[in-house]
Amino acid sequence: MNILQISTYHATGGAGIAARRLNEALNRAGEASRLLVPQTDFDEPQVTGLAESVFGKKLALARFALDRLTFLPYERDKRDRFQFSPARIGTDISRHPLVRGADVLHLHWTQFGFLSIAGLKKLFGLGKPVVWTLHDMWAFTGGCHYSRGCDHYRTHCRQCPFLRHPGERDLSYRIFEEKTKLFADAPLTFVTPSQWLADLLRSSALAGHFPVQVLPNPIDTTRFRPAADPLAVRQTLGLPADKKLLLFGSLNTEDPRKGFRYVQAALAMLKKELSDTALVVFGKTNPDALSRLALPVHNLGSIASEEKMIRVYQATDALLMPSLEDNFPNTIIESLACGTPVVGFRTGGIPEQIQHRETGWLAEPQSAADLARGLRWVLDEADRPSMRQRAAAFVEQEIRYEVVSQQFRKLYSGL
Template sequence: MRIIHLNTYEGNGGAGRACMRLNDALNAHGAKSEVMVYYQFKESSKTKTFTKTRFQKAIAIFNILAERYLVKAFVKRLKTPFSLQWFGRSIYKHPDLKNADIIHLHWINHGFLSPKSLAALDELDKPIVWTFHDSNAFTGGCHVRYACENFHQQCGFCPLLKASGKDDISHKTWLRKMKAYAHLNFHIIAPSNWMASSIKISSLLGARDVRVIPNTIETHIFKPYVKAEAKKILKIAPEKFVLMSGFMPSTNDKHKGTAYLIEALVKFSKRPGVVKENVELVIFGNKDQAEMPEFPFKTTFLGNINNDEHLAKCYSAADAFITASLEDNLPNTVMESLACATPVIAFKTGGIPDMVKHLQNGYLAAYKSAVELANGMEWLYRLQDKEAIQKEARRTILTAFSPEVIAKEHLNLYKSLLEVHPR
């Protein structure tokens, strides 16, 4: 069985990482699986690309930049991703796609597949699977919806647009997608139950079948290390209670909920019995320390970590991983932390409850409640039997998200599609 995965970039962002992880898992279980990307930032043996010549690369760069910057003329100054999807690349005549048994789509924005070029894939007459890593496929442009319910209808009156109305850009994009989807038969994978429920109430794709299959992770890389030894690597005293968080954007970034995290840390620091000198905050992925807010605890900034084995040791050094994300499908950081036997404290939102089980392998805080996030920190800080929670975190990943489990679920889906597909 030959599977071709399509993604805009190689390994960039959560979708890119999830795509590459699935590809590796499938190859390890007997499939012939490859990833083809729209654009490679550097030559790679891990993926093939549609942009090989200088001319093709120039067109791709133009499309990518146009999609990323033209949108600023239409969207309000909000940190909510929105795609126009005006630009795209026709790929249905590519020989690798013609020779594939299964075409598996992932994240296809930034000038890769517009609705029109997406519909053209029907010419291949192959089973097409599409994993929704965010909400864009069933909205008029946004990738993160928050409380907006316009996607239940036909979009329009978009709260993100400067010129919002019945026939605004979001509604016109919705119409283009409706036309494209009418010509293309594809099978949807939702990585989380939350995403599946969202698709079911969308006007564009609510009638389609949806299969819930989570993303996977390299359990041989993201694994527990002795906590005291891991702390030593980061030059942290073994008795310190370590809280870890991922990329810390600016405080007005809605999507990441940074303001709630900062407020929760301050509240936790003021709780009776919490000794501030015994707590340390570790942040990885931060791009500019100059933009960092003030924290109530000693803070170590790790910067970007490009080595997964070292990242696993960083997770292992932490007593808890905290994310204040307000909307996330199935965040890789949560899965990585649990795989390293580090409990997670997070809001009960998106696909996070599929992984984090309250008071079993972490703490699910009430949505947008900084007090509840602080409660989660205090619960773990005072917990006597931390080892039981840590073991359950690792067990959760091995049971439901390991490469063996997820590869098998995908292969079963592919086989069922090939059995009913006319040859």
């Protein structure tokens, strides 16, 4: 069976990393899986980029820019510029040899100038079985990636809070209408990494009638695993050996959805108790915001190397994950696989990843006080070695490559 994974990104962003890992897991399991992306980040077997020439890469960048420009006249706030995708711009891959030769097409995250709604329609028109792993809500909304509590997708999108001029027939309404036509008789099976997202999908007017399976994003536990000597790992990273280390980061820590303001508030509450603690931060950050934190900060910046990211998890004592809305963050699974407990809000799919008081702490949503309680508990827990062992064991049993690849093989065979 020939399986083609299709993703906007190769090895960046949560969805791109998840698509790449699934492709790798399936190949290790003996399946003929390929990953098709607009352009590759590095040479990798079974991964193909549409644009590998200088001109092709410039064209891909132009499509991304044009896609964002199509939303510019509608955006309510520049902070929401990447939270809504009209999907007007894209390329036609329906005639690509890998698409033509595939028995199953497996879509992942395909926005930002890769596949438009028209491009998706051409893929569905081929008549091949299509699996679509949802990494956010976009497939069943009028354009937003996360609805921030708006439930218009359950009936018909309109009055969109992301738009400058919301109305009964605004941009979200029109995109919703286009998707209604797109999904008519589409040969679709949805996959969601979390039960939370599956429940939202089933409640949606656009896609609630399609079959959906809950299958997690896999992780390679031969690479992501606890360190034999965490202090030695700290030394390689230049981190202090005499401090407890908290970890926070994301692709963009300034994204309001990632909840950095609750980290600031929780640390301020614990200021007197954290004299022996420091914060390690990775990702795109605001230096001014870091300077106002109530404890020393080690800013690692953006980390492109997976091996370095593994060492960061191994070197720290707990990961902070106060997302206000999230599906199945890779960051949590990566941290747990390395034996590092996680403190996060009880939102989205996060409660399906963290076992409360076993592998971390689930705080009440938007409660800095409960987040502080979780930090205190994790750092003071007398049996932290056992907690680290439980965290790594959970991932090994449930989410490692071998387990998840078999689940997807069964799904593909059933189609």
